Amino acid sequence: MxxxxxxxxxxxxxxxxxxxxxxxxxxxxxxxxxxxxxxxxxxxxxxxxxxxxxxxxxxxxxxxxxxxxxxxxxxxxxxxxxxxxxxxxxxxxxxxxxxxxxxxxxxxxxxxxxxxxxxxxxxxxxxxxxxxxxxxxxxxxxxxxxxxxxxxxxxxxxxxxxxxxxxxxxxxxxxxxxxxxxxxxxxxxxxxxxxxxxxGFLKRKENFFRNPYLEGVALMFPFLDRRKAIFIDFVVLGTDVGNRRLAVLAFLSEKGHFVQEVKNGEETLLKIDNEYYRIFPGVRRYGKIPIQGANLVPAYQ
The missing domain is CATH 1.10.3630 (yeast vps74-n-term truncation variant fold)
Structure with missing residues (x-):
């Protein structure tokens, strides 16, 4: 500008x-x-x-x-x-x-x-x-x-x-x-x-296993974890399976974020404020209690 x-x-x-x-x-x-x-x-x-x-x-x-x-x-x-x-x-x-x-x-x-x-x-x-x-x-x-x-x-x-x-x-x-x-x-x-x-640590780690969170990180330039991966509890959303994706979008909007779905080839990413994220279901354990929810991870395309 x-x-x-x-x-x-x-x-x-x-x-x-x-x-x-x-x-x-x-x-x-x-x-x-x-x-x-x-x-x-x-x-x-x-x-x-x-x-x-x-x-x-x-x-x-x-x-x-x-x-x-x-x-x-x-x-x-x-x-x-x-x-x-x-x-x-x-x-x-x-x-x-x-x-x-x-x-x-x-x-x-x-x-x-x-x-x-x-x-x-x-x-x-x-x-x-x-x-x-x-x-x-x-x-x-x-x-x-x-x-x-x-x-x-x-x-x-x-x-x-x-x-x-x-x-x-x-x-x-x-x-x-x-x-x-x-x-x-x-x-x-x-x-x-x-x-x-x-x-250097990330480069060594990349040689051992493929981390989906780092998908798209080439590591030929300095890399810092500038964005957050988060887990949203489906119980918080209070919805059924069929409407969960829409509920996530509504939840993020209610929290004050600008959210839209953006096509990226065969997948659909979420653009949250100025950055892109992948969304997929997951389970996180708290003690012995499994909690179903949605994972949001930065999309390094």
Whole structure:
């Protein structure tokens, strides 16, 4: 969106779906990326600046040291500042957290909240990046910066399918080698050692068994668990077998979520707020008591 600066564009997508009142590994990565975006804005940029300013890469590398070591209070202050800017523009709001629909929280009286981006603005940023990078040809400096920020904060799996991630990797290698200024940027890293260890663990786990929750996660880019898998108790819905899917949609809507069914090949996904989920029946045991319900898991297409 042309009226948003780099840090605001990144935050609109990066904060979407994240707990608005508490920390998590995923949100800490987003806050570091917002700081990195601010760093790019501060030192100035554009391809011309990278080419003409011999100290640009050194300035960025030095600045990223503080980004990697970001303090919690600095992260919260930056989150509040940028979220407030976006809220004033009507592009970001605090809404119900999907985790609040899980059996653990639904009847407990505990309220959970998450950031929710305006759907049109969110789609405009994501689809603009996808259209530019997946097609042949040059990319703008702004898109190169956003891709870098999304890569380092584990957001790319929410934006590109497994097949598209392969194409994305090819394009990033191609552009990084052909356009030296983009290559300089994309060689920089600021995701934490813990996140790299988590990605390595997931890769090893993938070699042992296929986890349906991670279906579509290629693991060629940093991955963080940004979305929640939940279990909805059918007793809460108070309905029969034939109407359970419709009851789940109604239940989510009553909880304040925007829900619609979306065809994806032969399957039908649920689009909840700005993200896609698979739904299937399941049983969860509490002690010796089996409870029937619906599983909702993120769809990494």
């Amino acid at each position: 042309k009226d948003l600066i780099l840090s605001q564009q990144y935050a609109l997508v990066g904060l979407d779906g994240q707990d608005s009142r508490h920390g998590s590994p995923a949100k800490r990565a987003v806050c570091r990326a917002m700081a990195a975006a601010r760093l790019l804005e501060t030192i100035g940029g554009g391809k011309k600046a990278v080419c003409e300013n011999g100290s640009w890469a050194k300035q960025l590398e030095e600045g990223l040291k503080s980004v990697r070591n970001q303090k919690k209070e600095d992260a919260k202050r930056l989150e509040t500042e940028i979220a407030c800017q976006l809220s004033q523009k009507g592009l970001l709001e605090e809404g119900p957290d999907l985790l609040g629909c899980d059996i653990t929280y639904a009847t407990s009286g505990v309220e959970l909240f998450a950031w929710r981006a305006d759907s049109d603005a969110y789609s405009g940023i994501v689809e603009g990046i996808r259209a530019e990078i997946l097609e042949d040809g040059p990319v703008t400096w702004e898109t190169a910066c956003l891709l870098w920020l999304f890569r380092e904060s584990g957001c790319l799996h929410d934006m590109f399918s497994t097949r598209e991630q392969s194409r994305l990797a090819e394009r990033m290698v191609e552009l990084g080698s052909r356009e030296s200024e983009i290559g300089v940027l994309w060689q920089m890293e600021f995701h934490s050692g813990l996140e790299r260890a988590m990605a």
